[in-house]
Amino acid sequence: MTPTSLEFDSCPECGSAISVGTHCIRCGTETQSASRGFAASPTEPTYLPSVASTLFPQLPRSSLWPFRFALVGGAAVLAGLGAAGLFPLGLMAAAVLVPLLVVLYVYAVDVYEDEPLRVLALTVAWGILAGVGFGILERAVAPDATALPFTSTTWLVTVEGVLLAAVAVVLAAAGPFALLPYERFNDVLDGATFGVTSAAAFAGSSVIASSSGLFAEGFRPVADADVWIFRLLQQGIATPLLFAGAIGGLAGSAWLRYRAPARDRHRLGALGHPLVAFVVAGLLVAAARVAVIELTPWQALLVSIVLVTAALLWLRLVIHVGLVEESFEGNEGPSVVCANCGNDTPSYGFCAHCGVALKALPKARAAA
Ligand SMILES: [Zn+2]
Numbered sequence: 001m002t003p004t005s006l007e008f009d010s011c012p013e014c015g016s017a018i019s020v021g022t023h024c025i026r027c028g029t030e031t032q033s034a035s036r037g038f039a040a041s042p043t044e045p046t047y048l049p050s051v052a053s054t055l056f057p058q059l060p061r062s063s064l065w066p067f068r069f070a071l072v073g074g075a076a077v078l079a080g081l082g083a084a085g086l087f088p089l090g091l092m093a094a095a096v097l098v099p100l101l102v103v104l105y106v107y108a109v110d111v112y113e114d115e116p117l118r119v120l121a122l123t124v125a126w127g128i129l130a131g132v133g134f135g136i137l138e139r140a141v142a143p144d145a146t147a148l149p150f151t152s153t154t155w156l157v158t159v160e161g162v163l164l165a166a167v168a169v170v171l172a173a174a175g176p177f178a179l180l181p182y183e184r185f186n187d188v189l190d191g192a193t194f195g196v197t198s199a200a201a202f203a204g205s206s207v208i209a210s211s212s213g214l215f216a217e218g219f220r221p222v223a224d225a226d227v228w229i230f231r232l233l234q235q236g237i238a239t240p241l242l243f244a245g246a247i248g249g250l251a252g253s254a255w256l257r258y259r260a261p262a263r264d265r266h267r268l269g270a271l272g273h274p275l276v277a278f279v280v281a282g283l284l285v286a287a288a289r290v291a292v293i294e295l296t297p298w299q300a301l302l303v304s305i306v307l308v309t310a311a312l313l314w315l316r317l318v319i320h321v322g323l324v325e326e327s328f329e330g331n332e333g334p335s336v337v338c339a340n341c342g343n344d345t346p347s348y349g350f351c352a353h354c355g356v357a358l359k360a361l362p363k364a365r366a367a368a
């Protein structure tokens, strides 16, 4: 045996024996370069704020593109509706765009086919109801904030910005957290998916509920078209993505803490503590809300993009750590066909050929 083939015999990252392929089936590391990408999408680095592979980790690589096109196309449609002055239609489109993509994703990967009702009730239905309640509360507590343009006051910043952000995070996370005790939903990926789904539904329905006052007495836009383009992009793209990332990160952290094997519970450090995770999620949402009140629309949108990036990276890290840690739990099973690369691979944690976490694929999950 040459020294090179000896190196191949054990994984440079975790030391596990390598039998077939180019990737370690326990930790997903590419054995020759000793490098590892994002566990759910190994061609991408772990710290890349990619929207599609972070919010939809169980889609195989080839299926990510339709979701990417839909997001970019949706943003263009929102901007177009704002520019054309079709504001009521624009708000409706802003409210449904991201939630619709998330529901399509959950349906497409078909993860919860044997128990869809409980999952849908506590994520989508709860998110919608909580979002409507939140939108009504928002209008009652700080009616100024539903009119454009905003006039900043201390009251508005404290209540509409900070306090309501905390309420929103608690409400959006409550449904997913009700699923935490069930053994059936043991994986970090489950928690992250529940958080993303509930948060997207919450963000969408709260847009409609908090904006309904705009239409009550006959709709008359009080702001320029460019302010509306901002508002539609903020409410249709930035806010739902921020909620999905923050609540997904929060729920995933809780799952890692309470559902993962005991040795893995502290892998995320302080960020893995549910109370810290809650404060982080609250700060992300509060910062975006205060930016909308205090800054010009385009500055606020820029701040939101930075916050969305941070939230997505957090969610991505939670998913990655969860997938790698959970891979060490099971035993090697019979070969399966990897839905990401199409090769036969032992059904363990990761595909031996492309390095994707098999739990992050619809078919492998169904077979398990
Ligand atoms: Zn390894």
Ligand SMILES: [Zn+2]
Pocket: 338, 339, 340, 341, 342, 343, 345, 351, 352, 353, 354, 355, 356
């Ligand atoms: Zn593969």
